[in-house]
Amino acid sequence: MNDTLLMLPGPVNVAPNVLAAMSKGIVNHRGAEFGKIYNETCDAMSRVFKTDNQSYIFTSSGTGGMEAAIANIANPKEKILSVVGGKFGERFADIARVHGINVEELAVEWGTAVTPEAIEAALEADENIKAVSLIHNETSTGVAAPIKEIGKVMKNYDALFVVDTVSSLGGDEVDVDKFGIDVCVTGSQKCLAAPPGLSMITLSDDAWKAVEGVNPQTYYFNMKKYRDSGNKNPAQTPYTPSVSLIYGLQEALNDIEKEGLDNRVARHHLNAEASRNASKALGFELFAEEEHASCTVTALKIPEGLTDDDIRGTMLNKYGVQLAGGQDHLKGNVFRIGHMGVTNYKELAITFTALGMTLKEKGVDVDAGAGVAALADTYIN
Amino acid sequence: MNDTLLMLPGPVNVAPNVLAAMSKGIVNHRGAEFGKIYNETCDAMSRVFKTDNQSYIFTSSGTGGMEAAIANIANPKEKILSVVGGKFGERFADIARVHGINVEELAVEWGTAVTPEAIEAALEADENIKAVSLIHNETSTGVAAPIKEIGKVMKNYDALFVVDTVSSLGGDEVDVDKFGIDVCVTGSQKCLAAPPGLSMITLSDDAWKAVEGVNPQTYYFNMKKYRDSGNKNPAQTPYTPSVSLIYGLQEALNDIEKEGLDNRVARHHLNAEASRNASKALGFELFAEEEHASCTVTALKIPEGLTDDDIRGTMLNKYGVQLAGGQDHLKGNVFRIGHMGVTNYKELAITFTALGMTLKEKGVDVDAGAGVAALADTYIN
Numbered sequence: 042m043n044d045t046l047l048m049l050p051g052p053v054n055v056a057p058n059v060l061a062a063m064s065k066g067i068v069n070h071r072g073a074e075f076g077k078i079y080n081e082t083c084d085a086m087s088r089v090f091k092t093d094n095q096s097y098i099f100t101s102s103g104t105g106g107m108e109a110a111i112a113n114i115a116n117p118k119e120k121i122l123s124v125v126g127g128k129f130g131e132r133f134a135d136i137a138r139v140h141g142i143n144v145e146e147l148a149v150e151w152g153t154a155v156t157p158e159a160i161e162a163a164l165e166a167d168e169n170i171k172a173v174s175l176i177h178n179e180t181s182t183g184v185a186a187p188i189k190e191i192g193k194v195m196k197n198y199d200a201l202f203v204v205d206t207v208s209s210l211g212g213d214e215v216d217v218d219k220f221g222i223d224v225c226v227t228g229s230q231k232c233l234a235a236p237p238g239l240s241m242i243t244l245s246d247d248a249w250k251a252v253e254g255v256n257p258q259t260y261y262f263n264m265k266k267y268r269d270s271g272n273k274n275p276a277q278t279p280y281t282p283s284v285s286l287i288y289g290l291q292e293a294l295n296d297i298e299k300e301g302l303d304n305r306v307a308r309h310h311l312n313a314e315a316s317r318n319a320s321k322a323l324g325f326e327l328f329a330e331e332e333h334a335s336c337t338v339t340a341l342k343i344p345e346g347l348t349d350d351d352i353r354g355t356m357l358n359k360y361g362v363q364l365a366g367g368q369d370h371l372k373g374n375v376f377r378i379g380h381m382g383v384t385n386y387k388e389l390a391i392t393f394t395a396l397g398m399t400l401k402e403k404g405v406d407v408d409a410g411a412g413v414a415a416l417a418d419t420y421i422n
Numbered sequence: 423m424n425d426t427l428l429m430l431p432g433p434v435n436v437a438p439n440v441l442a443a444m445s446k447g448i449v450n451h452r453g454a455e456f457g458k459i460y461n462e463t464c465d466a467m468s469r470v471f472k473t474d475n476q477s478y479i480f481t482s483s484g485t486g487g488m489e490a491a492i493a494n495i496a497n498p499k500e501k502i503l504s505v506v507g508g509k510f511g512e513r514f515a516d517i518a519r520v521h522g523i524n525v526e527e528l529a530v531e532w533g534t535a536v537t538p539e540a541i542e543a544a545l546e547a548d549e550n551i552k553a554v555s556l557i558h559n560e561t562s563t564g565v566a567a568p569i570k571e572i573g574k575v576m577k578n579y580d581a582l583f584v585v586d587t588v589s590s591l592g593g594d595e596v597d598v599d600k601f602g603i604d605v606c607v608t609g610s611q612k613c614l615a616a617p618p619g620l621s622m623i624t625l626s627d628d629a630w631k632a633v634e635g636v637n638p639q640t641y642y643f644n645m646k647k648y649r650d651s652g653n654k655n656p657a658q659t660p661y662t663p664s665v666s667l668i669y670g671l672q673e674a675l676n677d678i679e680k681e682g683l684d685n686r687v688a689r690h691h692l693n694a695e696a697s698r699n700a701s702k703a704l705g706f707e708l709f710a711e712e713e714h715a716s717c718t719v720t721a722l723k724i725p726e727g728l729t730d731d732d733i734r735g736t737m738l739n740k741y742g743v744q745l746a747g748g749q750d751h752l753k754g755n756v757f758r759i760g761h762m763g764v765t766n767y768k769e770l771a772i773t774f775t776a777l778g779m780t781l782k783e784k785g786v787d788v789d790a791g792a793g794v795a796a797l798a799d800t801y802i803n
Contacts, residue, residue: 044447045449045450047448047449047450049450051662052448052450052451052662052665053448054447054448055447055448060444060445060446060447060666061445063441063444063445063666064441064442064444064445065441066425066435066436066441067428067433067434067435067436067611067617067618068426068428069426069428069430069433069744070433070618072744100481100482100483100486100618100619100664101481101482101486101642101661102481102642102661102662102663102664103661103662104641104642104660104661104662105481105482105642105661107641108640108641108642132641135641136641139638139639139640139641139644140639140641141639228662230448230662236448236664236665236666237448237451237481237662237663237664237665237666238481238619238662238663238664238665238666238667257520258520258521258522258639258640259489259520259639259640260485260489260513260516260517260520260521261482261483261485261486261489261642261643262642263520279485280482280483280484280485280486281432281433281483281484281485281609281611281618281619282483282618282619283481283483283617283618283619283620283664283667284433284617284618284619285441285444285617285618285619285666285667285670286619286664286666286667289666363450363453
């Protein structure tokens with residue numbers, strides 16, 4: 042218990058068996074042994090994505106996967122609608138602009154979720170929109186977009202539905218085929234609880250049709266190459282993969298299957314509800330509208346009279362719990378508690394115990410046990 | 423000794439302490455603890471590159487680093503001279519074309535090395551060449567380009583000297599500052615003997631000047647972002663890095679410092695000489711001209727009457743030694759023995775013992791011990 046407890050919206054605490062898996066010897070990534078591991082891991086990813094389509098693995102962070110998701114489906118000057126309600130929404134739009142794509146931004150107030158109606162209106166107004174890019178779980182604000190409902194709207198339009206589930210897949214409900222998601226991208230180091238360094242993607246038939254017509258201005262993230270190499274026997278990646286990390290991912294996905302994906306999603310929702318209740322009991326104000334609060338990260342406003350360092354500094358240096366700060370204009374106004382991956386009541390008990398002590402110590406008139414009491418109530422009921 | 427022995431030109435056998443380092447717990451990649459690790463690892467890379475400039479780490483294979491090396495220094499329509507004498511030279515040229523750069527190819531017969539004179543002539547003929555891209559060690563052919571001598575020529579021209587040392591750095595002589603290399607890129611899984619999944623780069627002041635004037639069509643590999651994040655306190659990467667792999671790389675670089683870089687280079691040259699002598703003693707013909715033979719990989723012609731499967735299949739399935747095949751048009755004509763990273767006489771003794779038995783078994787009239795005898799002679803003298 043002497044290690045710092047990571048309560049971040051990624052990277053998350055990684056289970057010892059997953060860490061240990063990375064120490065297996067390196068095998069030839071063009072050989073049959075690795076081909077089997079790669080196939081099995083991609084198949085396991087497709088099960089987590091809930092898709093019948095093939096999945097692919099990039100040796101890159103989630104941002105690399107985001108670049109692949111955009112650069113392969115639109116040519117320069119084609120138009121995409123980019124929903125921007127936080128730092129990662131901005132990133133998706135920026136990536137599209139880097140590739141010369143015409144970006145129409147659908148701005149959403151940070152802390153609130155985009156509505157299906159707003160997306161429908163934008164698609165109605167402009168039939169040239171080739172794709173809609175959306176962050177499912179905006180880690181910077183703690184908001185989850187209603188992708189199921191948005192998916193229903195998208196089915197009435199030709200535009201491709203491109204969804205970043207980097208910080209939601211394996212923790213929140215994502216059903217790629219049922220929600221009609223055409224391009225879904227995720228990362229290893231969030232709810233999947235694998236080590237950072239891999240990004241995974243899956244594409245629908247419609248998305249692959251778009252890929253055929255695109256000349257992507259990226260060599261490393263060219264989807265056609267991943268498809269062609271994946272189809273080889275033995276299956277492989279076009280460029281040297283991070284073999285050790287794929288060992289770790291495979292082990293982590295194995296753990297997910299053992300727990301059961303639905304159980305895991307339910308656990309995340311319970312953790313999130315417990316975290317919100319505990320936060321409110323300690324007098325914190327939620328940053329995100331509660332109706333669309335993320336089930337993997339909770340963003341809280343820093344109470345008046347306290348600084349970010351009062352809270353996060355004390356939590357880290359005195360109590361050994363690492364929380365995340367606000368990003369961009371939220372820096373100093375918001376802090377964030379990640380509760381994704383392997384988190385259960387134990388980590389949250391430590392976190393809210395420490396948070397109660399921190400507040401008390403900084404002169405806030407609060408019952409230091411109130412957070413944990415609310416936490417307990419949520420888990421028991 | 424029951425594991426398959428990897429005698430590939432990457433990935434290579436990774437030492438147990440390096441594998442073990444990857445199982446350490448994940449830390450926050452925006453925190454001080456990781457900042458220190460990142461800085462130390464980048465500094466160690468600069469020492470291996472032999473440069474006073476800063477190094478940077480990408481979570482990607484070497485190909486990603488190659489894309490960064492090219493996409494950040496030339497705008498679309500600007501011209502680069504791309505030396506193509508093997509598969510990786512082709513890749514460098516292809517990457518430039520993907521980014522709309524005007525590529526002039528300097529074709530070199532596979533198995534031979536480009537001459538400084540040929541580069542000088544190309545630069546004399548066209549003053550619009552902004553950069554020269556070159557593979558130091560062409561893994562596909564087993565040829566090492568004379569980068570020291572080419573560097574002397576490059577100093578008389580403004581063109582940037584962009585060198586891929588993916589399969590040479592840490593094994594062959596590379597002195598970035600002394601050779602006047604402006605952009606040097608490498609990979610983790612070759613001579614550095616770290617696990618695959620990381621690519622490292624360093625840029626000269628002249629290269630950074632070029633970067634300032636370029637609007638790269640890559641988001642993930644945008645060098646300005648790596649520089650800006652590297653300058654933060656704590657130092658970091660712009661996107662989530664592969665923390666576990668960086669643990670492994672740091673450990674591997676530590677091992678290199680313990681051995682001494684010059685000793686390590688000498689060991690690679692000795693291994694290569696011993697491999698060539700052993701190969702010739704077994705009747706093999708070298709594919710690469712010996713004067714420019716790589717010190718990290720030896721390419722041999724498949725003797726008439728034998729197939730690739732006769733050799734590599736037997737070596738793998740019967741003797742547990744994995745060799746690499748030929749690439750592209752060399753497939754079936756050439757096979758390759760990697761001797762990079764932690765390799766010493768032991769691995770080569772196994773390899774050439776097995777190769778002698780393989781030949782004998784396939785009906786070749788050869789003294790099965792001749793390879794090892796020549797190997798021993800080389801090491802003793």
